[in-house]
Amino acid sequence: MKIWMLTITGRKKYWGNEQYGNDPIRSYSYDSLVQNHKALAINDIIIIREGERLTGLSTIDQIHQKAGYKELNECPVCRSNRVRFRRTIKPHWKCAYGHQFDAPEKAVRNVVVYDAKFEEQYRELTPNIDWRRLRSHFSNKSALSIRNVSLQSLLKSNDIELRPLQLILRRLLDENPANSGGQKDPKSAIYNAKNALGELVDFLEGCRASDDTDPRNGNKLELPIDTVQLTALWSEIEVIRDQLDKPEAVLQNSKEPSFVMQQTKNFLSEFIKGAGKTAGALAAAGIAAKLFGLLDAIILALKMLTP
Ligand SMILES: [Zn+2]
Structure with missing residues (x-):
């Protein structure tokens, strides 16, 4: 069992005829191009971040997956999708491997679209907490949308602002006794x-x-x-x-x-x-x-x- 901060950037969006997006009290959509997409698992605890605020906690009930498509910006030279826009420099675009270009190429890629459901145990965090309070409790520094949080570190924190979050976290752990050892039983x-x-x-x-x-x-x-x-x-x-x-x-x-x-x-x-x-x-x-x-x-x- 792990604990994650999930950053929800937009409420429901529509992709063709399909719903593709997030509902911050029920489900979280992501795809196989997102880092940690394979690590997120059923029974994991999640902390929902919306904008600058942490708004709720829950555990993952189910993860559905299906084939989908994603439109990506790609480097016209090497096809990498690690490209970024530079406002003040020309040419405006550069890929992670140093190629520079005026405009990226659009490419539609097959992806696996995942939908993690977490409605059953959802609890709102009141008051909301500034997400930066978690900064010293992340397992690594990179700013990912699915970001691992250290359970031990978070439970030990004396930060008074984090108290309401710790209370809900302990309750979620108590109600999921399989989780309380801090590890999912690998023999299950x-x-x-x-x-x-x-x-x-x-x-x-x-x-x-x-x-x-x-x-x-x-x-x-x-x-x-x-x-x-x-x-x-x-x-x-x-x-x-x-x-x-x-x-x-x-x-x-x-x-x-x-x-x-x-x-x-x-x-x-x-x-x-x-x-x-x-x-x-x-x-x-x-x-x-x-x-x-x-x-x-x-x-x-x-x-x-x-x-
Ligand atoms: Zn390139």
């Missing part, structure tokens, strides 16, 4: 299964099926499995994820919750055995082995959950 079977599933999803987001000719997926890793197999895998992931998200986390189809994963694993095993020795074949076998390992980890974790 559900925790392991969610972790393994998360790693599998992260990997698959960067991959495409062997017969996928969509140019937008051109720079993704090509898997040795086809669209039918990949789609079946995604469907099974969705089913398992839904079941893991329920508080009791009981796998309904407990006999073979990972049937497609096991089939895919067998297929990959044969593929690796039959792979040739050319550079291309070795690379493909490497990708197959990576997926094999991820599937193996989730299947093992799911077995621990089934009676």
